[in-house]
Amino acid sequence: MASIVLCSALLGSCKQASDSHELVFWTIGREGEAVVKLLPAFERAHPDIRVKVQQLPLTAAHQKLLTAFAGDSTPDLSQLGNTWLPELAALHALEPLQVRVDHSSVIQPSDYFASIWSTNVIEGTLYGVPWYVDTRLLFYRNDLLKAAGFDAPPRTWAEWRRMLGALSDPSQHRYGVLLPTNEYEQLMSLGLQQDDPLLRDGGRYGNFESAGFKRALTFYVDTFRLQQAPAITNVEAGNPWTEFGRGVYAFYLSGPWNIGEFRSRLPALEQDDWSTAPLPGPSSPGVGVAGGSSLVIFRRSPHKEAAWKLIEYLSQPAVQQQFYDLLGDMPPRRSSWEGGALRDDPKARAFREQLEQVKPAPAVPEWERIANEMQLVAAQVIAGRLTIDQAAVEMDHRADAILAKRRWVLDHAAASHAKEPTR
Amino acid sequence: MNPQRTAWLFLAPALVVLGVFFLLPVLAALALSLTDYDLYALANIHNLRFVALGNYWELLHRPLFWAALGHTVYFVALGVPLSMGASLGAAMLLNSPLATAKPFFRTALFAPVVTTVVATAVIWRYLFNTKYGMANYLLGLVDIHPVDWLGDPHWAMPTIIAFAVWKNFGYNMIIFLAGLQAIPPDLYEAARIDGASPWRQFRHITLPMLKPTMLMVGILTVSGYFQLFAEPYVMTEGGPLQSTVSVLYLMYDEGFKWWNLGSASAVAFLLFVIMFAVTVLMLKLSQRGDQT
Numbered sequence: 001m002a003s004i005v006l007c008s009a010l011l012g013s014c015k016q017a018s019d020s021h022e023l024v025f026w027t028i029g030r031e032g033e034a035v036v037k038l039l040p041a042f043e044r045a046h047p048d049i050r051v052k053v054q055q056l057p058l059t060a061a062h063q064k065l066l067t068a069f070a071g072d073s074t075p076d077l078s079q080l081g082n083t084w085l086p087e088l089a090a091l092h093a094l095e096p097l098q099v100r101v102d103h104s105s106v107i108q109p110s111d112y113f114a115s116i117w118s119t120n121v122i123e124g125t126l127y128g129v130p131w132y133v134d135t136r137l138l139f140y141r142n143d144l145l146k147a148a149g150f151d152a153p154p155r156t157w158a159e160w161r162r163m164l165g166a167l168s169d170p171s172q173h174r175y176g177v178l179l180p181t182n183e184y185e186q187l188m189s190l191g192l193q194q195d196d197p198l199l200r201d202g203g204r205y206g207n208f209e210s211a212g213f214k215r216a217l218t219f220y221v222d223t224f225r226l227q228q229a230p231a232i233t234n235v236e237a238g239n240p241w242t243e244f245g246r247g248v249y250a251f252y253l254s255g256p257w258n259i260g261e262f263r264s265r266l267p268a269l270e271q272d273d274w275s276t277a278p279l280p281g282p283s284s285p286g287v288g289v290a291g292g293s294s295l296v297i298f299r300r301s302p303h304k305e306a307a308w309k310l311i312e313y314l315s316q317p318a319v320q321q322q323f324y325d326l327l328g329d330m331p332p333r334r335s336s337w338e339g340g341a342l343r344d345d346p347k348a349r350a351f352r353e354q355l356e357q358v359k360p361a362p363a364v365p366e367w368e369r370i371a372n373e374m375q376l377v378a379a380q381v382i383a384g385r386l387t388i389d390q391a392a393v394e395m396d397h398r399a400d401a402i403l404a405k406r407r408w409v410l411d412h413a414a415a416s417h418a419k420e421p422t423r
Numbered sequence: 424m425n426p427q428r429t430a431w432l433f434l435a436p437a438l439v440v441l442g443v444f445f446l447l448p449v450l451a452a453l454a455l456s457l458t459d460y461d462l463y464a465l466a467n468i469h470n471l472r473f474v475a476l477g478n479y480w481e482l483l484h485r486p487l488f489w490a491a492l493g494h495t496v497y498f499v500a501l502g503v504p505l506s507m508g509a510s511l512g513a514a515m516l517l518n519s520p521l522a523t524a525k526p527f528f529r530t531a532l533f534a535p536v537v538t539t540v541v542a543t544a545v546i547w548r549y550l551f552n553t554k555y556g557m558a559n560y561l562l563g564l565v566d567i568h569p570v571d572w573l574g575d576p577h578w579a580m581p582t583i584i585a586f587a588v589w590k591n592f593g594y595n596m597i598i599f600l601a602g603l604q605a606i607p608p609d610l611y612e613a614a615r616i617d618g619a620s621p622w623r624q625f626r627h628i629t630l631p632m633l634k635p636t637m638l639m640v641g642i643l644t645v646s647g648y649f650q651l652f653a654e655p656y657v658m659t660e661g662g663p664l665q666s667t668v669s670v671l672y673l674m675y676d677e678g679f680k681w682w683n684l685g686s687a688s689a690v691a692f693l694l695f696v697i698m699f700a701v702t703v704l705m706l707k708l709s710q711r712g713d714q715t
Contacts, residue, residue: 063679070465091466182662233662236574238552365462369681379664383576409463409470 021049023306026078028061028293031132034326035314042313049306062368069093076301077310079293080128082119087365088296089122095297095304098126106312111333115290119360128294129311130332132323135288136189136279137354139244139252139262143273153277157219160251160280164228167250177251178244179223180234181382184375185289186253189279190216192359193286199399203364204407206399208374209392215282217378217388224382231382241265244274253279255291259347260328276350278357290358292332330355366402373398456688465682478689488690490665491673492697498584498669499648506588506644507637510595515629517596518603529600533593540590544657547586548573573659576666583654583667590654591647595640602636603629638709642702649698670694 027035032055039051054075056064062084068074069091080088088094101107109117112130120128140153148167154160164176179186191198194212199205207213223229237243244252245266252258262274279288295314297307313319320331321340330351331337342348361367374395381391456478458464464471482488513532517525535543550557551572559569572582606628614624630637652675655667661676668676670690678687 066462066465066682087462090462093466182660232553232574233660235548235659235662236553236571238555376665379662383664385664405459405461405463405470408472412470 021303021306023049023051023077023303023310024075025051025053025310026056026065026075027053028056028079028081029058030327031079031293031329032056034323034329037326038314038319038322042310045313046306046309049309051310066091072300074298074300076303077295077297077307079131080296081293082116082128082130082291083361083368085120085128085294085296086122086363086367089125089127090365093299094127095299095301096125096127097129097297097308100308101126101129104312107315108333111335113290113332113334113355113358115358115360116292116332116355119290119292119363120294122363128296129315131293131295131314132320132329133290133292133332133355133358134255134257134330135291135351135354135358136185136253136255137288137350138277138279139254139258139274140277141244141247141250141273142275144247144250153275154280155285156280157282161219161222161228164223164251165226168226168228170227170230173248175230175249176228177223177253178237178240178249179220179229179253180237181224181231181379182233182235182375184371184378185255185291187216187220187375187378188361188371189253189287189289190220192289192361193279193281197362199362199364199367199370199403202410203362204403204410206370206396206403208395208399214388214392217381217391220378221381221388245270256330256348256351257328276347278350278354285353285357287357287359288354290360292330364403364406366406369402370399373402452688452691455684456686456692458685459683460685461681461683474685478686479693482686482689482693487665487668488670488673488693491668491670494580494667495649495651495669495671497580498587498651499645501581502584502587502648503641503644505584506592506648507595507640509588509592510640511599511633513592513596514599514603517600529597532596535590536593540653541657543590544586544654547582548658551582574663576664579659579663579667583651583658586658587648587651587654591644595644598636598640599633602633606632634709638705642705645701645705646698649694649701670697 025035032053036053039053043050065074065078065080065084065088069088074093085094101109107129113133116130116133120126120130138153142153144167145151145153145163148163150163150166154163168174168176188198191213194210194216196210196212197207198213200207200210208217224231234240240249240252241258241261242265243249244262259276263271266274278285280286295311297304297311301307314323315333317331317333317336317339320333320336321342323329324331324336325341330348331342337343337352342352361371364370377386377391377395377398380386380394381388386394457473457475459472459474459478516522517529517532522528549555551559553559553569553571553574556572558572562569570578572578610628610632611624614628619627650671651669652671655661655669655672656675659667661668661672671694674687674690674694677683677690
């Protein structure tokens with residue numbers, strides 16, 4: 001009787017004690033549906049480990065992870081977007097993984113796309129193993145381009161601008177490209193193509209007044225000013241896939257999941273009319289943003305060994321290929337691209353090229369918020385309320401305010417470092 | 424045992440629950456609003472600083488706070504009269520002796536209140552889609568240019584007001600209906616015999632008799648509308664250009680999106696102070712109305 005009372009009082013912990021190898025694995029978005037199909041094979045190979053997958057919706061995941069940390073109820077392992085990784089690393093919520101990687105026969109860092117791997121290294125410590133990658137590039141209508149006299153997708157901004165001009169006809173509601181004004185990834189991709197970093201002084205201040213970022217912002221805003229993109233949000237864009245199919249947009253700057261969307265939403269006859277291309281850069285094919293998700297182990301997990309086994313399993317090229325077949329999430333290992341459906345897929349080829357040329361977003365916990373503010377200010381420029389220069393000043397102003405606490409913590413930590421060794 | 428002590432004994436369980444789950448969190452939030460509790464403090468409590476009224480000071484210097492307050496006041500100022508007018512109108516129609524199928528209409532008009540806001544907001548988003556929405560289609564029939572309902576900063580808030588009024592008027596309608604049914608019919612009878620027009624009957628019988636109900640409905644609606652959150656959250660995500668960010672939306676963003684619990688608590692208390700002041704003002708005004 002007493003044990004029942006105790007059990008119900010300490011609900012979770014009792015359950016873990018009775019079944020010492022039940023792993024709690026949090027997934028975000030649709031990955032959860034696909035990954036459960038990969039797990040039976042893992043559980044067959046490791047009969048003592050059972051995996052319990054919990055799916056978090058993308059919109060609530062960030063909040064849920066932080067709440068779990070605050071409430072001391074983090075899972076054993078989780079999928080984590082690589083822009084969120086710095087945040088949880090700053091909380092010391094994650095287990096460093098370098099030692100395990102060094103002893104692993106499955107996970108070979110050199111096989112991974114270098115920039116993607118580096119998004120998991122925060123201040124010299126490895127916290128995650130890339131699970132799938134995501135970068136934004138161009139989806140384009142090759143038939144429309146051909147009809148307008150272009151036989152290849154753009155490689156530079158200048159070429160792209162020419163094509164956008166030729167393919168836009170605002171009076172007919174036809175635009176060169178769809179750039180939803182409430183998504184920051186597009187502007188961020190252009191900003192990352194510059195030599196100037198987005199933040200300066202070790203992530204202490206914004207760097208939006210740099211010449212490079214202003215160049216990117218100008219190009220981005222000009223696209224709206226020239227009416228080559230409609231100034232609408234993704235709420236208004238509603239169903240961009242059929243509109244792309246109807247030729248409302250000739251280009252769509254978006255991510256790999258849309259390969260699957262276009263394949264399932266456009267009729268078979270139109271499947272040859274579209275393709276993908278790496279992002280054009282200021283003067284040559286440019287870099288894209290290194291996005292995607294990693295697998296992380298939480299520091300408080302009592303089953304780190306078992307969690308690591310699951311990460312190793314999910315990192316095998318053969319499993320990653322299966323994962324791609326199930327969902328279309330692109331693998332982060334070069335050898336996973338060598339076989340399976342990915343090798344011969346013409347629509348995936350541009351991603352393969354782009355992935356060798358990606359740059360991570362600044363690795364500070366505040367980045368997501370700064371990027372949001374950046375986009376809000378950019379939307380003001382698009383609406384004609386601010387000039388480029390005013391916007392750059394405003395972005396720096398907002399970024400500096402958001403980073404105030406970080407500056408204090410960094411200075412504070414440096415001052416107290418001598419007294420007590422951290423961690 | 425004297426009666427007073429017995430009374431406290433019976434009240435105690437309820438008071439304890441209220442204390443633990445209501446008073447304590449409020450006090451904790453008040454304390455939190457005086458600190459800069461954020462992500463870094465969550466990681467390491469040594470990163471927590473006491474900032475006294477710093478959060479409030481910063482908020483009052485933040486254009487977005489004033490913008491959010493402006494949007495909220497706009498929503499209340501336009502939404503409350505519209506909502507109450509719609510409720511009263513619907514209640515009078517339902518109360519009219521000429522009305523048929525009353526139970527059906529009562530249910531139909533009350534239905535939006537009990538449907539979840541997210542489900543209805545999704546439908547409304549389709550209705551007000553610029554290109555494919557029914558709203559613009561109907562306008563097109565009478566040759567009016569399509570309006571970018573949710574994408575234009577000037578139209579987004581009115582659209583949300585229309586949605587909120589539609590969503591909420593049924594609740595007040597039921598209260599008004601009860602109020603109307605409590606008015607003795609012989610008053611109307613006497614007025615009719617004296618030759619009063621329907622408008623005069625409304626002004627001199629219905630309105631005065633409904634006054635206590637109106638005051639209650641008014642206060643409930645105002646305080647409900649000040650807490651505008653779900654509608655912009657689902658319909659526009661605060662956009663376009665943050666034109667539908669309400670005070671509560673700002674609090675949500677600060678607290679749960681960016682985990683700045685210190686400044687989020689400060690937003691909550693500022694909103695509380697504003698709502699408290701408005702309610703007191705409404706009570707004062709109604710009392711003054713009584714004396715004349």
